[in-house]
Amino acid sequence: MRKGIFITFEGGEGGGKSTQARKLGEVLQAKGYEVLLTREPGGATGAEAIRKLLVEGPRGHWDGMTEALLHTAARRDHVVNGIWPALEAGKIVISDRFADSTVAYQGAAQGIDRAALDALYKTAIGDFKPTLTLILELPVKAGLARAASRGGKETRYEKMGNEFHTKVMEGFRAIAAAEPKRCKIIDANRDIEAIHHDIVAEVLKVLPAKG
16 A cells, blocks of 8 residues: 655746755655655666657657657656555655646647547556645746756757647646646745745645644
């Protein structure tokens, strides 16, 4: 039985997911909870190797279905070797991205049929879902500008342009509309502390009692 809770951060590029996930983890640790902070693609040895293929290099490596298969393979490794053991140990797992990103990026933006993506997920992961998903929403141009300012090698998705990322944003909105109990949209076009305040408020609603 998995005793912990699973919180995911989702959204387009430059929305501050990594920063907010880290800040949330610090707050929960200060309250006495054991926390695993992780990310996708990645979070386990094999998944990190796949991450490099997906987030670095030119745009045209593969089509959307190939990307979905790679993300699913990385997710399987991540869940089996990272997320599930941590939840069984009673930890709060916070992941910077999870399966909703595949639905938004490879589904909404790259045109892969939702039923096909759901079948891949079902085969690899089963019925497992996050307890709470926080979708950080930011205007596309602002998000891409923020992402570009970071520098580094992980720019493959950032290179895909405004139209692509507008479809990603629409994909996340559709996910939130379909699952309003699990998914909460957070306005990320504000200062860091205001965003953090709203995130903590949502997390407190699902936080297990200590002791």
